[in-house]
Every structure is written in structure tokens, then in C-alpha cells.
Amino acid sequence: MSSIADGTGRVETRPASQRRSLPVTAKLALLALATAVPLLFAGDYQLRFLAEILIIGTAVLSLDLLVGFGGLVSLGHAVFFGGAAYAAAIASQALGADIVVMLAVGIVTGMVAALLMGIVVMRTIALFFLILSLIVGQIVWEVVFHWREVTGGADGLRGFPVLTLHTGFATIPLNNGVALYLASVVLALAAYLAARSFVTAPIGRALLGTRERQLRMSALGYSIPRIRLMALVASGAIAGAAGALYPFVNQYVGPNAVHWTMSAMMIIMLVIGGVGSLYGAFIGSAIYLGIQTYVSSYTDRWQLVVGLVFVLTVMIMPKGVVAGLKAAFGRRKDAERRS
């Protein structure tokens, strides 16, 4: 995260190397450790749950590109994710569920969906962007919901083949917790690196520019709709990759995956985790799904807990839970740097 919106409209950007104290090797070791710990202690169910957190987190990460860097709050993001999920599930019935093929199908679906949506929404921002993306999303949902022959309608799709990985020697089925977890770790990591390089690349800077100084960017000769369209397509590609794996965690995909409430859930996850931080997407997804899955065992009113967490986050930790906790524990590096 080399760029952080500070909430006042100013943006601080600096190369990642200046802000990070840990060397790359140490970071990699930490990462490997963090990946390995669940493998030792978690059962099949928990690993699948982690896989789901990582996959949905990856979709939220792609939303962060739009919201955190382009100021484009989309209520149609589930179309990229869910559309790719459906495409993968449908394609797997004909092509088999090779993970590389599925990812390709998902990424292409996500990009095409983003391109089509982009053509409709790229000239708008704020409320109009929100409404237009919502409408496009709901059109897709209606199609999915009623096209029973292809999508299974309200019942969704199940009974497609399990995900496989073709190596040179053998075909490995990815139908257990460990395999799905490892696949989603790789997906999440690749998506994170791709998103990071996008925001540090000139196109990412230009996207920030369109949010912060629209007029100046136009005056400098940038085509704002074009930049937004490119951001949408990049975001769609990442969301599509995540969507491609999603059906295989539970061997099921249903119309909820493209419904606007899915998009809204992603926004809530993003806000809880921290808008514009990229990594926060995974934190938010873990907190939301954790509450939904575990708190709901104790109370029917779990949505109240999600609501409270959301409100508290917005009120006292507007930059997300991680940044908020860091600040609360006295590590105020960010604050000092700003002042």
C-alpha cells in the first residue's frame, strides 16, 4: 500500500521501500508461517472456511481498487464475482474443472462484464455511479434468476465436477480443505500483488488523480472515462479470478452470488477492513464472515452485531480496524508522518 487516502482529500504516496522496515525475506518467511499455521491446527471445515474468507476477500480487494483509489462506490460488484462464478460452474460441466481453465474463464468473464458495465457507468461518479452499477447488477441478477435452463434459477447450480490441478505427471483433485485453502492462498497473494502493482503503476496514480483533481486531470489531457474503464476492467479481472474458485469451495453457486446484497456485503467488509489499504479487504472479510458464522450460533440477532461493528468502525476507526487498532496501541507512525 504505497498510497493512503487520509480522509481529507489529500493523498500521501511514497514508494513501499521507504515505509517498510522488514526485509523481503523476513516478510516471505512470516507469510509462509502464517499460511502454514492453519494447516497444522485447523480441520477440514475451518480450512474451507478460511478458503472462503480468502476468496471473498480477494473480491473485496478488487472492489478496493475502485472505492479506495477511484472513489467509485459500486453496488454492482457482485456481477463480476458472481458472473465469473456462474461462468466457471457452467463451463466446468463441458470443459472439466481444471483450475487453470476455470481461472481463465473467470478472469475473462469478469473483464467482459466490467467492460460492459464500464461502458454504461464510466462517465458518472458518486451517486449516479452507485445507482447505475446497482441497476446493471440487478439486470444481471434477473437474468440469472429466471434463466432456469442455464443457471438453475433460484435453485442455483450444483453437481458440477470438482476442481482439479493438472501437473505434468498427475491430476490432483482439489476437493478437500487443505487443497482449497492452499489454492486460495495463492489466489489471494497473486491478486494482492497484482492490485498493488496496479495502484503503484502510472494508471493507478492517474486513477487517484481522477478522484482527487478531476478537472486538473482533464486539463492535463487524461481521459477520465478511459481511466475509470481500465480500473473497472482490472478490478473485474481480479474479482473474476476469485469468482472462478468460489463455486468449488461448496460445490454450489446460487443467485445470491450476483445479488446486490452481495455487493453491499463487500462494501461493508471493505469499510470494516479499511478502505484504500488493500490488505484490509481480507481482514474485513474475515471479521464479517466470522461474525456471521459464529455469532449467529448464539443469537438470532447477529446482523445487529455486524451493524454495530460497522457503525463503530466508521465512527472511531474510519480507516479500518487494523489502522484503528494500530493507532489505539500507540503506534502512531502514520499520524506523525502526516503532521
Add this chain to the structure above:
Amino acid sequence: MTERFPLSRRDFIASAGAAALTSAIAAPALAQSANKPLKIGMVTSLSGPFTALGESMRAGMQMFLAENGGKLAGRAVELIVEDDQAKPDEGVRKFRKLLGQDNVDIVSGVISSAVALAVRDVVTEAKALTFISAGSANDLARKAASPFVFRPTKTNWMLGHTAGLWAYEKLGKTGCMTIGADYAAGREYIGDFVATYQQQGGKVGKQLWAPLGTTDFGPLLTTIAAEKPEFIYSFFAGSDAVRFLRQMREYRLSGKVKLIGGGALFDQEDVVSAVKEAALGGLNTCNQSPTAPSSAAFTKAYQAARNVMPGEMGTAGYVTGQVIKAAVERVQGDLSNKEKVKEALLAREVETVFGPMPFDPRNNQAILDIYVNEIKEGAGGVPVNQVIHTYKAVRDPGPVA
């Protein structure tokens, strides 16, 4: 029961000990499992569109377990209830949690057919003993049937089909219109009704559809008023049914046009208790009736506990408990051999509040008595589903051979 128990267990251990080494290793585990509490997982909808139904289902199951002193076949029962929000993805997650983390012996519940279909592969893969309390899409008893998924509930076909028979015989050979909720269940109910009614020789007029969650049925009701049908076959559930019946009354159509529907349209607890007089005269075919002879004691107990007559979901929770009890008791509380549990449950019928319930060995689908209910004024002027006819032992066509 508790006296007989240790004996049979000791016998078993003795025989196992005499047998091969592997079964000798398995025996202590078996002996232990009889003393361990029996964990029953229930997934139902406690938030989302089916909240009221889910709460009734949970209450029915809890009532049943309380009546049995929290024990089945001598084993203490631990009930773990999870909320699926009527969303398939969430339902799958909750089934995985119950099976993978809570290690339940039995999973049960489910209102939404979409959830029931979505979890099918999960429970099949895990070979989990599953009792679907209410999800009723036809495919669940056909293409999606599964060796260890038992269905102590109806399929949509059972209700649509019997309504078709009744309508042709008693309501009229022509002058039929249909109006239904435009989603999977609505399409199935209406489709099965129309198929049977036409097969009998009946003629169906206009067919109307309303999206799920329709608030204003006005345009459809004026169409009905203009068409002047003899009767209407309809399927709506929950708040859609409540709004539809109220607006039928406001348009002065109730009473003029005979209305027959799926059980959910006139569900005693969920709909009739809310719309009251607007339901009077309505007909429905349902696997449950608060006035069925088999339901007499339960209806009384439920009314005492919840201050309302039971509808399908409250009863379904209770019946699921009854079927689980039968299964567990027939194998003396030892669920380790699932084939044996299945064999025992399919061997003979279970007496339930729905009525006698044998299971179809092809798909583990219950073969049920289907009641034709008419809403009449009961004691104290309260509209009640009164049984006016019973179709005995209705059996879903099942998987095509």
C-alpha cells in the same frame, strides 16, 4: 430402556471381541458412543424472509425434545440450531460447520428448497444422516435424492397433484385460472396442478404470475374480476399470501371466486391467524392440518405453548423429532452403522403428527396422507383449517427408472 441398554451393549462387545481384531478395536468406541450425548444439528431460517417459519420449526423441535425429557433411546440430546438466512451459500456453510466442527450425529431442518438442494452434495459426501424437515422441491425426491437424506415432508408435486384431482372432481371442469408467485416453488406447484387437472380433462384459462414480494396485486385482481373464473388455483407463501388474501377481500373477490391453493397459502399459523376472516372458505391441499386426527394432541399442546394453532413448519419441526426418535430407537441409539439406521427406518412406517409415514425406499421420501382443508369458523369464531377429505398414501413419482 435404560435397563435393557447395558445388556445389549455387553452382548455386542462380547461378540465383537470374539470376532476379528479390527472389530475388537471398534467396539470400545461403539460402547462409548451410547453414553455420549446425541448431537442433533438443525439448520433453519432465523433471519431473512422465512424468519417466522424458522422460529416455528425450531419451537416444534424443542417442544418434542422437551416432551421426551431431552433424551432419545437413553441418550441425552444436544440440539444445535443454526441460521441459514434462507440463503443457499449460508446454508452450506452452516451444514459444514455442524458436520465439521460440532461433529453432530444427525443434521436436520431446512425450509428453503434452494438450501436443501445446495446442501445435498455436502451431506452426501459426508454420508451424514440428514432429515429435511420442509424443503420440498420435486427434484429433492428425484434427481437430487441421496442415500442418507430422509425426507419426512411433502414434495410440491404431492400438493399440486392432489389439488388438481380435487378441483376437477369438485370445483369444475372448466373456468379455472391460476395465479402464482413467480419463482421456483410457485412454478412447480402451479405446473403440477395444471398437469394433473388437464390430464383429468379440465381446461385451464388465463395463468397469471406475480413476482416474489409483490405488494400490490391490484392489476392481477382486476384481471380476475374481468375474467370471472369459476375458481382459482394459487400459490403464495408467507407475507405474499397474507397480502394476496387481504386484497382479494378488499376487491370483494373472496367468496365470489372459489380459491384453492397449496398448503402455504392458508398456513394455519403463518397466514390464517394473520388474515382471519379473509381466509374463510378457502381450500388447500396440505400434508398437515391442525384438525387431522393424528394432530389432536399436538395441536392442543402447541396452542398451550405458543398461543396459536400450529401451521406446517411448527408441525414439521415436531415431526422431524418424531422421525429421528424412531430411527434412533430402532437401532438402540447406536448410529455407527448408517446402513442399519436406514434399513430400520425404512422397514416400517412412523406414526407422526402428519399421519402415518412410511418411506419410499427409492428416494427416502415420505409417503404421506394429503389433507384437503377448508377454512371454516372453529371454536370462538377463529378460522381453522378443517379436514374435508384425505388422499391416502400419496407417493411422489420419484426418480425415473
